[in-house]
Every structure is written in C-alpha cells, then in structure tokens.
Amino acid sequence: MKLTTKRFILRDFTDNDLPEFLAYHSDPRLRELYGPGDNTPEHAAELVQLFKAWAEEEPRQNYQLAIIQLDGPLVGCAGLRMKDAPAGEAELGIELAPEFWGQFGYAVEIMKCLVDYGFSNFDLAQIFGSTVSENTKIARLASAFGATAIERDTPAWMAARGWRQIEWQISRGTWSERPANGRL
Secondary structure, X not given: OEEEOOOEEEEOOOHHHHHHHHHXXXXXXXXXXXXXXXXXXXXXXXXXXXXXHHHHOOOOOEEEEEEEEOOOOEEEEEEEEOOOOOOOEEEEEEEEOHHHOOOOOHHHHHHHHHHHHHHHHOOOOEEEEEEEOOOHHHHHHHHHOOOEEEEEOOXXXXXXXXXXXXXXXXXXXXXHHOOOOOOO
C-alpha cells in the first residue's frame, strides 16, 4: 500500500521504521496523550507489529501507514480503520511526531489524502475520528474539513485530567460539496 502527496509517502510499516517510531513515541508531549499503559516503548513496538499484521489481513480492513517525507524521515503515522467501525464508516487517525505539530500544513495534506482515498476507494458514507478536548489543533483541522464535533463518553483517565473525548465526523456528501477552491 502506498499513497503519495506533494510532500509525503504514506506506506505500510516495515521493521526499519521502528527506531524512528520509538524515538518520537518517547517524547513526553506525545506520551501525555496516551492512556495508562499505552505510553510505553513496549506499547509503541506492539503498535508497529499490529500495523504490519493489518497489512497482511485478507480482506484488508485497516490501513495504518507510516508517513515519510519525500526527502527524509518518518514524521508519523495515519490511517483508516474499518474493521471495528459501523458498516459504511471508517475511523481516521493521524499522529505526527511532536516536532511537526502545527507546522507546514502537514496534517491537512495527509488527512485530505486519506479522506479522498477513503471516500473514493471504499463505499463509505462517513469518516470519523476521536481525540481529546485538549487537542485543539485537531479540532481546528476537523472544522476546516467541514466535520462536526460530538462529545462522547469520556474515559476516566481523560476525565482525571479535565479532558473530554471528542469525536469528529464528516459525511461523503459534506466532503464532496466542499468548495473546490477551498484550502482543503
């Protein structure tokens, strides 16, 4: 699996990606966004193995891809996951290494690629994502996409930090009706 944007290649993970994935997962800014037990190097290594296993499944229902700069390093991962989503829906997730947060429109470019791919290649009616209320960058990004935000039941670890769980959703119709000359 390989998708290409102006600045990135989104492709299946390989064992060679593990050191860079572990390196950015060790950043305290990223680890803070994970729940208890999910913010360890062991968990990060397990994720890479899971992503590789998903790539081998037949039929494939989950796509979690390494994000590689055309001229350089791994900058994060992103994907569409349909296996545990309601029929006709996919969960979109994106994770950038903290050094790339809020810079250069990376998330916009990557998310647009995945939303286009999801609506064009699967019979999806809706794409959704989930984040913590403190992740205001994702909230702004989802809003720019025309997505709506809905507050969901908040896990105890988030509530203990004063956060809420937010789900954003965008339908195929809303996506196809966005202005052609718009930012996205």
